[in-house]
Amino acid sequence: YGCSHCKCFIRDKLKINNFLIINKGKSSASMSGVIKDKSTLNYKSEIDKNILMNKNDYHIFKFGQVDIEYVYYYKTIIEKKKFDKIVFYERIIEDYIKYLLNYINTGTKNILVCGSNLSNSTYNWCDNFKNNFKIEYLPKNISYNLVNMDIITFNNILMNHCKKNNIIYFDTIDECSVMNKNGFIHLKNEYIGLDNHYKGAETPSYYEIGLIKDKNY
Numbered sequence: 001y002g003c004s005h006c007k008c009f010i011r012d013k014l015k016i017n018n019f020l021i022i023n024k025g026k027s028s029a030s031m032s033g034v035i036k037d038k039s040t041l042n043y044k045s046e047i048d049k050n051i052l053m054n055k056n057d058y059h060i061f062k063f064g065q066v067d068i069e070y071v072y073y074y075k076t077i078i079e080k081k082k083f084d085k086i087v088f089y090e091r092i093i094e095d096y097i098k099y100l101l102n103y104i105n106t107g108t109k110n111i112l113v114c115g116s117n118l119s120n121s122t123y124n125w126c127d128n129f130k131n132n133f134k135i136e137y138l139p140k141n142i143s144y145n146l147v148n149m150d151i152i153t154f155n156n157i158l159m160n161h162c163k164k165n166n167i168i169y170f171d172t173i174d175e176c177s178v179m180n181k182n183g184f185i186h187l188k189n190e191y192i193g194l195d196n197h198y199k200g201a202e203t204p205s206y207y208e209i210g211l212i213k214d215k216n217y
Contacts, residue, residue, distance in 0.1 A: 005116070
């Protein structure tokens with residue numbers, strides 16, 4: 001379960017020996033939204049039903065990317081709200097952990113948490129940001145490198161909360177990234193997708209472009 005970025009593992013479903021892996025990701029799903037009984041996507045009710053019918057399966061949750069890259073900036077740029085970024089991260093992660101513990105405490109033991117992916121710099125990151133928020137100029141305190149550092153900070157907070165509550169945590173940062181000579185972290189070439197996602201996790205239109213070029217994309 002998660003946003004479009006969880007498609008970096010598989011697009012829809014994949015069978016490996018006796019394991020069937022099913023991707024239930026939803027585009028634009030946020031950590032702050034999935035915990036609500038009523039939200040734009042109404043994702044929680046779908047997850048509730050699926051877990052109830054499959055209590056003995058492994059359930060992997062991958063949320064946070066939308067909150068880091070969109071929700072926080074929407075609240076501060078569009079709604080003009082002022083609050084500390086770390087406090088925002090802490091608050092939504094604490095609520096998220098309570099949400100996951102509710103499943104665990106009612107008998108679903110195989111809950112795993114995956115952190116957020118790095119952002120992809122190869123597409124026009126600045127223009128995409130401005131288009132998302134319908135602004136003409138990029139605020140001076142916002143950059144591609146800053147967003148990646150925010151992702152790492154968010155993941156560390158999430159990891160610590162998971163450890164405190166005995167929830168298994170993992171992310172893709174170490175495996176998929178390198179540090180350049182200027183001290184900035186970025187994706188390894190083999191994971192760079194055609195849009196803002198990792199390779200293979202792109203929106204359908206970009207993913208289809210990849211398939212046209214290479215059937216095994």
